Amino acid sequence: MNNLLAQFGTVTNPFIDLAPGSPLGASSSGAGLILILGNFIRLLIVAAGLYTLWNFIMAGYGFLGASGEPKNIAKAWEKIWQSVLGLTIVAGSFVLAALFGYLIFNDPTALISPKIY
Numbered sequence: 001m002n003n004l005l006a007q008f009g010t011v012t013n014p015f016i017d018l019a020p021g022s023p024l025g026a027s028s029s030g031a032g033l034i035l036i037l038g039n040f041i042r043l044l045i046v047a048a049g050l051y052t053l054w055n056f057i058m059a060g061y062g063f064l065g066a067s068g069e070p071k072n073i074a075k076a077w078e079k080i081w082q083s084v085l086g087l088t089i090v091a092g093s094f095v096l097a098a099l100f101g102y103l104i105f106n107d108p109t110a111l112i113s114p115k116i117y
Contacts, residue, residue: 034114048090055083 062076094112101110 052083052087055079
């Protein structure tokens with residue numbers, strides 16, 4: 001096996017070494033779970049933003065295709081209103097998390113990016 005790898009030159013480890021206490025390494029029990037959940041929540045927030053953008057674009061097409069019909073214009077406005085409301089809820093969750101983190105832990109980022117010691 002070593003002879004086969006020697007034909008291609010030196011092979012270095014593509015994975016980084018995770019030292020205990022590094023942000024990507026598990027500093028104690030459960031740190032990996034916190035990282036996975038944090039990344040999953042970030043993914044959901046990005047998906048919510050993309051979905052909102054998609055709804056704005058589709059509402060714009062709804063306006064273009066309404067041809068002056070009040071029913072179709074009302075549908076487009078409803079879609080815009082629901083998108084703005086959903087985006088406000090997603091953004092408001094960050095504000096509430098920072099507020100509760102500051103009130104409970106005296107650190108606004110305590111609930112947004114938790115640390116396990």
